[in-house]
Amino acid sequence: MTILDGKKVSNQIKEEIAVEVAKMRERGEKVPHLAAVIVGNDGASLTYVGSKVKSCEKVGFESTLVQLPSTTSEQELLNKIEELNKDENIDGFIVQLPLPDQIDTQRVLLAVDPDKDVDGFHPTNFGKMALDMSTFIPATPFGILELLERYNVETKGKHTVVIGRSHIVGRPMSILMGRKGWPGNSTVTLTHSHTKNITQIISQADIVISALGVPNFLKAEMVKDDAVVIDVGITRVPDDTKAKGYYITGDVDFENVSKKASFITPVPGGVGPMTIAMLLKNTLLARERHRSKK
Ligand SMILES: NC(=O)C1=CN([C@@H]2O[C@H](COP(=O)(O)OP(=O)(O)OC[C@H]3O[C@@H](n4cnc5c(N)ncnc54)[C@H](OP(=O)(O)O)[C@@H]3O)[C@@H](O)[C@H]2O)C=CC1
Ligand SMILES: Nc1nc(=O)c2c([nH]1)NC[C@@H]1CN(c3ccc(C(=O)N[C@@H](CCC(=O)O)C(=O)O)cc3)C=[N+]21
Secondary structure (H helix, E strand, C coil), X not given: CEECCHHHHHHHHHHHHHHHHHHHHHCCCCCCEEEEEEECCCXXXXXXXXXXXXXXXXXXXXXXXXXXXXXXXXXXXXXXXXXHHHCCCCCEEEECCCCCCCCCHHHHHHHCCHHHECCCCCHXXXXXXXXXXXCCCCHHHHHHHHHHHHCCCCCCCCXXXXXXXCCCCHHHHHHHHCCCCCCCCCEEEEECCCCCCHHHXXXXXXXXXXXXXXXXXXXXXXXXXXXXXXXXXXXXXECCCCCXXXXXXXXXXXXXXXXXXXXXXXXXXXXXXXXXXXXXXXXXXXXXXXXXXX
């Protein structure tokens, strides 16, 4: 069994990006600038956005954190997005999800300039992805592809079962694994809460990508021998004995599933850090495109 070490690979990717940024500086060019908009003060969202800012510093990017109160109206958020769209200094930005109930997420995602949409959530970019055109690939699926690639995991002809159909993870993942090329060329089954016989479907999978957010959902009896297991889930479980008052767990019963799997991602230290690295990679790409447009 091999652990797909997202922490290690994400650090390698960040080093590669840092080298590119250093070259930009030497040439006297502007370095990439990423902005993140967060509405409200949800703890997990703040942690994620915080590690994004730290990672920007680590690779030499500039970063801006826009923090808006949880009472922000849709129009106020749209105004902010328009400002970021027009700001020549900003190469890319993300709007942290989920948004409060008074805000229509679809309208917000449509308002982001596709050329600055480093999350790859705008329909134009999502469409390009589905059509194999060059674009920003959503960071979490992109990070999973990168992990499979760097560990040389065969995907061709394999049966990949994706659990969860969210617009940010499961759905794009199912498209990417079925694309031509590598990592891809896989036969994909996309499952969700209405899937019948899900246990039986999962037991046929060569590659399982679990993105539901239910701790201990995936148990050893459910996966076949030598399966590749990717755990996207992140759940905070309250625990007074921990310094932070909680611990983090994925969807997979790691202790037992790892005994059967050929490759497996841990939580923490698997897909999460890769997501951040790929967001930085998309921002570097946005900077390069931005520059060559002028
Ligand atoms: N590591 C990382 O970088 C990231 C981690 N995450 C984590 O991944 C998890 C999923 O998040 P996200 O993709 O946003 O998904 P959502 O929470 O938006 O959706 C969950 C999906 O799982 C499906 N589902 C829920 N329960 C079951 C079940 N019992 N059986 C089968 N399917 C089920 C839902 O089905 P239905 O559509 O029918 O409701 C839905 O499609 C969360 O823990 C989140 O924190 C998310 C993004 C990045
Ligand atoms: N517009 C938008 N884009 C996103 O990409 C996006 C989002 N909204 N909303 C929420 C989800 C979640 N997500 C994570 C990213 C990194 C970790 C991560 O680094 N996790 C660490 C642990 C972090 C911790 O200690 O909490 C790990 O797995 O090792 C987790 C979750 C991105 N998301």
